[in-house]
Structure formats: structure tokens, C-alpha cells
Amino acid sequence: MRTNNNQDHDVPKDHPRYESLKYRHDIIEGMKKLVVAEAGLIAHGRGECFDYMLGERTSDIAKEAIEAAVALLYLAKHPIISINGNTAALCPEALTELSKILDAPLEINLFYRKEGRIEAIKKVLEDAGAERILGLDESKMVEIEELSSNRRNVDPDGIKIADVVFVPLEDGDRTEALKKIGKEVIAVDLNPISRTSLWADITIVDNVIRTVPEMIRIAEKLKNAKNKDLKNIIDKFDNIKNIQASLDVIIQYIQKQKEDAFNILKQ
Amino acid sequence: MRTNNNQDHDVPKDHPRYESLKYRHDIIEGMKKLVVAEAGLIAHGRGECFDYMLGERTSDIAKEAIEAAVALLYLAKHPIISINGNTAALCPEALTELSKILDAPLEINLFYRKEGRIEAIKKVLEDAGAERILGLDESKMVEIEELSSNRRNVDPDGIKIADVVFVPLEDGDRTEALKKIGKEVIAVDLNPISRTSLWADITIVDNVIRTVPEMIRIAEKLKNAKNKDLKNIIDKFDNIKNIQASLDVIIQYIQKQKEDAFNILKQ
Numbered sequence: 001m002r003t004n005n006n007q008d009h010d011v012p013k014d015h016p017r018y019e020s021l022k023y024r025h026d027i028i029e030g031m032k033k034l035v036v037a038e039a040g041l042i043a044h045g046r047g048e049c050f051d052y053m054l055g056e057r058t059s060d061i062a063k064e065a066i067e068a069a070v071a072l073l074y075l076a077k078h079p080i081i082s083i084n085g086n087t088a089a090l091c092p093e094a095l096t097e098l099s100k101i102l103d104a105p106l107e108i109n110l111f112y113r114k115e116g117r118i119e120a121i122k123k124v125l126e127d128a129g130a131e132r133i134l135g136l137d138e139s140k141m142v143e144i145e146e147l148s149s150n151r152r153n154v155d156p157d158g159i160k161i162a163d164v165v166f167v168p169l170e171d172g173d174r175t176e177a178l179k180k181i182g183k184e185v186i187a188v189d190l191n192p193i194s195r196t197s198l199w200a201d202i203t204i205v206d207n208v209i210r211t212v213p214e215m216i217r218i219a220e221k222l223k224n225a226k227n228k229d230l231k232n233i234i235d236k237f238d239n240i241k242n243i244q245a246s247l248d249v250i251i252q253y254i255q256k257q258k259e260d261a262f263n264i265l266k267q
Numbered sequence: 268m269r270t271n272n273n274q275d276h277d278v279p280k281d282h283p284r285y286e287s288l289k290y291r292h293d294i295i296e297g298m299k300k301l302v303v304a305e306a307g308l309i310a311h312g313r314g315e316c317f318d319y320m321l322g323e324r325t326s327d328i329a330k331e332a333i334e335a336a337v338a339l340l341y342l343a344k345h346p347i348i349s350i351n352g353n354t355a356a357l358c359p360e361a362l363t364e365l366s367k368i369l370d371a372p373l374e375i376n377l378f379y380r381k382e383g384r385i386e387a388i389k390k391v392l393e394d395a396g397a398e399r400i401l402g403l404d405e406s407k408m409v410e411i412e413e414l415s416s417n418r419r420n421v422d423p424d425g426i427k428i429a430d431v432v433f434v435p436l437e438d439g440d441r442t443e444a445l446k447k448i449g450k451e452v453i454a455v456d457l458n459p460i461s462r463t464s465l466w467a468d469i470t471i472v473d474n475v476i477r478t479v480p481e482m483i484r485i486a487e488k489l490k491n492a493k494n495k496d497l498k499n500i501i502d503k504f505d506n507i508k509n510i511q512a513s514l515d516v517i518i519q520y521i522q523k524q525k526e527d528a529f530n531i532l533k534q
Contacts, residue, residue, distance in 0.1 A: 028305045038295045038308065045312020049458070191316070193524045240528055247525040251518055257460045258514040261507055 030089030050190035068237035076164035079104035092128035297356030317457035335504035343431035346371035359395035375402035401425035
């Protein structure tokens with residue numbers, strides 16, 4: 001029997017929803033540790049819904065975007081990885097490893113400030129092996145003019161001087177602001193038509209828990225690639241076409257469900 | 268500037284996302300008051316995603332299901348309305364009003380038990396004007412054999428003897444169990460292909476915050492209808508076709524977004 005303090009993590013490993021329930025549990029625990037904002041739970045639910053319609057797998061279309069993203073991060077002078085509560089709760093180790101391979105520091109950048117939240121996220125990242133974490137000292141932050149939320153404050157050694165910003169899970173206002181001040185933006189977003197997805201230069205329509213390990217694999221593969229070849233990967237990539245192809249994946253999924261609706265009922 | 272304790276309810280009324288943000292706020296506040304489980308926030312997010320793809324409006328297809336639902340509830344000998352944390356947080360007044368019009372008692376029935384949760388939900392319903400609330404006295408509960416979760420416990424004066432159970436927002440296991448013990452089930456679910464949606468006799472694919480007021484309107488309209496006419500409404504209704512039509516609404520929405528993707532970017 002389920003008990004209140006044990007909402008999901010008593011799920012057996014062979015449960016068909018094990019992966020999804022495990023990450024749901026991580027998000028809930030993250031909230032209890034101040035890492036995740038309450039609104040982050042709702043955002044996670046929206047993501048679950050889109051991931052469901054993407055078949056909960058990284059499509060070949062997403063893999064193309066991932067390759068372009070890694071190429072752009074390798075070509076950047078000052079790449080940076082922006083961290084929020086949900087990404088810290090979901091995949092701190094993978095993000096830390098990616099940060100090291102790409103030589104792109106992690107910057108904590110939050111929408112919902114709360115006493116102790118930055119420290120809680122810092123601890124999660126340090127436990128995951130992170131050595132260089134930016135965005136910690138609020139007194140040193142500088143403002144991005146384009147932004148009205150808390151996140152207008154960015155680290156002078158991080159997003160402020162970055163040319164390429166990797167924002168796994170981001171809200172639309174901020175992505176738009178980063179574009180307006182001339183940054184190249186790489187986003188991971190399960191919603192192909194969010195404002196973040198539409199504003200980003202490279203939009204990876206995928207679940208961040210699968211994306212980041214895949215980015216690590218691609219980064220290893222491209223480690224010794226020539227700049228010319230990296231540029232070629234980016235030139236061949238068309239973000240709008242990629243987003244539209246992701247929407248096709250969703251449409252096909254729902255079409256299939258529609259055809260199966262009666263059969264599913266009879267199982 | 269946003270502050271942590273004020274995540275959403277400082278949104279101005281003319282904000283295009285006002286409604287959605289208001290209910291998001293109600294769910295978060297509901298969690299703080301023990302009414303809503305942590306997992307209820309994630310479930311709310313999944314709902315937001317589907318509602319977005321349904322255009323955040325009650326389709327004519329959903330209205331057909333609502334009419335059939337009201338007819339079935341009027342024809343029932345022992346209709347009952349099952350209440351969980353999310354519905355109590357989102358629309359307690361409307362559910363209370365519906366309960367009175369249909370003479371169908373409210374029964375609190377929770378998946379995640381927690382000390383004080385039933386009392387918290389009872390208070391919300393009483394504040395909304397509810398007079399008859401079942402599911403309060405755990406010592407009197409009886410078990411549904413088909414269910415392994417906490418919700419196998421049902422009120423002997425409520426779900427146990429009910430012929431028609433209205434479950435706005437429900438999980439698949441329970442809907443299936445209610446069907447297996449011979450109940451007729453009416454569900455509200457934004458996911459047209461959830462197990463609840465597929466198992467229910469009448470599935471209203473819509474947001475509960477719009478559905479219940481619409482049910483009240485229809486209940487007023489059908490108040491003096493003859494049983495023959497109510498039966499006729501039910502006979503004409505085909506749940507699988509209705510679900511498939513809701514899936515078409517979603518497909519059309521995504522198709523449109525796909526066509527608009529480039530234009531949206533340029534706005």
C-alpha cells in the first residue's frame with residue numbers, strides 16, 4: 001500500500017513507468033530540499049505530457065539538433081550552461097560532466113528566488129562533482145536590461161560575457177531576452193512550440209534526462225573535429241524545419257492513438 | 268518583481284494567461300494547505316499541456332459528453348461525485364452546486380493519504396457550502412476488492428452503493444476497478460487516451476474548471492426532462508467516437524501550430 005511519504009519511489013524497477021516515476025520522485029524530493037520551486041512541479045507535469053506524445057524516446061530529429069548544439073558549444077568562445085531547479089534535480093551529474101567536457105561553466109539562474117535555494121542547488125551540483133559554479137554571489141550580479149524578472153541578474157563572468165548560452169528548460173521571456181542582447185541560445189524543451197523553442201537558435205525537443213547524456217556522447221565523438229566540420233554541421237541544421245519535424249512525430253503519435261483507441265479499450 | 272511567496276497570484280487580470288496562472292496558483296496554495304498532494308501538482312501540469320492543445324476551451328464534442336453525463340446522473344438511483352485534492356482546490360463551489368442540483372453526494376476519496384488531508388478537503392468543501400460529505404470516517408469504510416491502493420476504501424453510504432460514479436480527475440487503476448465492480452463511470456480527463464478516459468462509460472475531455480459549470484447549466488436545462496428523453500440522449504452518445512473526435516481537435520491544433528511555427532517566430 002502506498003503511504004504519503006513515499007509517493008513514488010517504492011515503484012519496482014520493472015514497472016513500465018519506472019523511469020517516469022523515478023524522475024517524478026526526484027522532482028518532488030527536489031521541492032522538499034528547496035532545489036525545485038512549486039511551479040517547477042507543474043512544469044515537470046507539462047513536460048511529461050509532451051514526452052508521452054513523443055514516445056518517451058529521443059527522436060532522430062532531436063539527435064540532429066543535439067549534434068548541432070554540441071558543435072555550436074565547441075565553437076563558442078564563452079559557452080555557458082544555465083542551471084535551474086528542475087535541471088539540478090533531474091540530472092546534476094550529467095550536466096556537470098557535460099560542463100567539463102565542453103569547458104562550459106555552470107551558472108545557477110533562477111526564476112523563483114527563495115532563501116536558501118541557491119545554496120541548495122549549489123550543494124546538489126557540488127555533490128555531483130561540479131568544480132566551477134557561477135551565479136552564487138548575488139552582490140556581484142549584473143542586470144540584463146531586457147528582463148524584468150529575477151533572472152535579469154546574471155553573473156559578470158558567466159552569461160554576461162557568454163556568446164553561446166545552453167538553457168535546458170527555460171521560460172520564454174528569458175530566452176527572448178538572451179536573443180535580444182545578442183546571445184546564441186540552445187534550448188532543451190519538450191514543447192516544440194513554446195516561446196523558448198521558437199526563439200532559440202537550436203531547439204532540442206527532447207527530455208533533458210536523455211538529452212544531456214546524448215550530448216556527452218556526441219561531445220566525445222566530436223572532440224577532435226575541425227572547426228570547419230563543426231561549422232558544416234551547424235550550417236546544415238534548420239531549426240524551424242527541425243521543430244516542424246518534431247510536431248510531425250507528435251501528430252503521428254496521436255493519429256496512432258486515435259486508431260488504437262478502441263483496441264486499447266478491449267485489452 | 269516576482270517574489271518566492273507570490274509565485275503567480277500577482278498576475279494582472281488582463282494577462283493573456285491569467286486564467287491558467289490563477290488555477291496554477293490555486294493548486295500550489297492547495298498543496299500548502301494539505302488539500303493537494305505533491306504529485307497533484309505534476310498531474311496539473313500534464314493537464315495544462317493537454318488543455319493547451321485543446322485550445323483551452325470546451326469543444327462541442329465535450330459538450331455532447333457533458334449532456335450525456337448529466338442525463339446519466341439524472342437517471343441514476345444512487346449517483347455520487349468523487350472528490351480528490353485537485354478538484355477540491357480547483358472548483359469546490361461548482362462541485363458543491365452540482366451535487367445539490369443532481370442530489371448526488373460528494374465523497375472524498377484520496378490516492379495519497381496524509382494526516383490532516385481529509386480534514387483539509389472537508390473544510391474547503393464546507394466553506395464552499397457543502398452540506399453532505401461522505402468519505403470522512405475511515406473506521407466505517409469498506410473495501411473494493413479490485414483495488415490495491417488506499418482508494419480501495421469507500422464509504423458504505425456512497426461509492427459502495429452507487430450505480431453511477433462521477434470521477435472528475437481520476438487515475439486509471441481506480442476507474443478500471445469501479446468498472447469491474449459494475450459501476451457506471453463518468454470521467455473528466457484532459458488526456459483523451461488515459462486509461463481513465465478509455466475505461467469510463469462517458470469521458471468528458473475538458474478542463475474540470477469549465478466542465479462543472481457547464482454541467483450545472485445543462486442540469487438546469489434538463490431538470491424537467493422525461494426519463495425517455497434522458498435515455499435518448501445517452502443512447503445517441505458514442506464514447507469512443509467522442510474520444511476520437513477530441514483527438515482530432517488536438518491533431519488539428521498541432522497541424523495549425525506546425526504551419527504557424529515560422530510566422531510565430533517572426534511576430
